[in-house]
Amino acid sequence: MSQPRMFSKRAFRALMIGIGYGICGWDASIGWAKTDLERGQAVAAQVCAACHQNDGRGASGVAPKLAAQHAQYLYKQLTDYKTKPNETAPERSSTVMAGFAAALSDQDMQNVAAYFAAQPALTAFAHHPEEVALGRKIWRRGIPERGVPACAACHGATGAGIPVQYPRLAGQWQDDTIEQLKAFQSGARHNHPAMQAIAKRLLEPEIRAVADYIAGLR
Numbered sequence: 588m589s590q591p592r593m594f595s596k597r598a599f600r601a602l603m604i605g606i607g608y609g610i611c612g613w614d615a616s617i618g619w620a621k622t623d624l625e626r627g628q629a630v631a632a633q634v635c636a637a638c639h640q641n642d643g644r645g646a647s648g649v650a651p652k653l654a655a656q657h658a659q660y661l662y663k664q665l666t667d668y669k670t671k672p673n674e675t676a677p678e679r680s681s682t683v684m685a686g687f688a689a690a691l692s693d694q695d696m697q698n699v700a701a702y703f704a705a706q707p708a709l710t711a712f713a714h715h716p717e718e719v720a721l722g723r724k725i726w727r728r729g730i731p732e733r734g735v736p737a738c739a740a741c742h743g744a745t746g747a748g749i750p751v752q753y754p755r756l757a758g759q760w761q762d763d764t765i766e767q768l769k770a771f772q773s774g775a776r777h778n779h780p781a782m783q784a785i786a787k788r789l790l791e792p793e794i795r796a797v798a799d800y801i802a803g804l805r
């Protein structure tokens with residue numbers, strides 16, 4: 588892949604750290620063999636469904652889609668909402684999710700992650716035809732002159748992601764994608780240096796456009 592050439596040295600280093608973290612950091616520590624889908628379903632129904640729905644479809648302006656997302660990614664996000672030992676703030680800050688994540692045991696985070704991961708993918712649509720062309724261009728080619736790599740290089744041509752390292756984005760609500768890219772920009776979400784470096788190079792209209800394109804990916 589020719590992607591790294593589009594990065595500055597600093598962003599490239601962040602990318603390598605990010606990939607290393609993805610491969611060695613959290614995956615190895617998870618005992619997925621022990622996940623209990625029934626227990627995960629019960630937790631989802633009792634707690635999470637109020638916002639994410641039982642089938643993980645979420646709702647625009649309320650909560651992101653979780654259906655068909657990689658289990659390891661969901662688990663990592665739940666751990667990132669918690670303040671870890673030696674930290675003063677969580678790596679992913681959300682006043683809504685902090686409390687729900689804190690209330691879950693490590694085992695239940697795995698169970699509920701496995702449950703939502705097992706729900707069928709849900710499709711959606713791009714809503715702003717005038718934004719889609721720019722969004723598609725950024726998705727497929729990036730913005731080479733500003734060191735923005737193609738999103739497809741990591742998240743896959745159809746946005747299905749690549750388990751374990753790269754999350755699924757296809758069909759996500761546009762407003763959630765916008766919010767996450769802005770959280771990476773502001774540092775409210777600093778749980779992945781490479782993704783943060785990429786988001787910081789995007790301008791507001793580009794964020795809107797690529798988020799709209801992502802909503803229509805399937």
Ligand code: HEC
Binds near residue numbers: 634635651681684766
């Ligand atoms: C009151 C509504 C609400 C409830 C209940 C709720 N969530 Fe969330 N969830 C949200 C919102 C809002 C976000 C986006 C927060 C952010 O910006 O990081 C979110 C984000 C997430 C994410 C990150 C998704 C991604 O694509 O990165 C995961 C994982 C998640 N929630 C899991 C859960 C689980 C598991 C439960 C139940 C134990 C739960 N949530 C309960 C509102 C809720």
Ligand code: HEC
Binds near residue numbers: 738740741753785
């Ligand atoms: C170098 C690989 C890489 C590239 C290129 C990349 N991403 Fe990401 N992206 C990631 C990783 C890894 C994560 C998960 C970070 C984490 O652990 O929370 C992520 C997370 C995200 C999220 C948060 C998803 C969620 O569910 O909350 C969004 C949105 C996103 N990327 C959008 C983009 C867009 C738009 C582009 C293109 C401009 C892009 N990414 C390019 C690696 C990449």
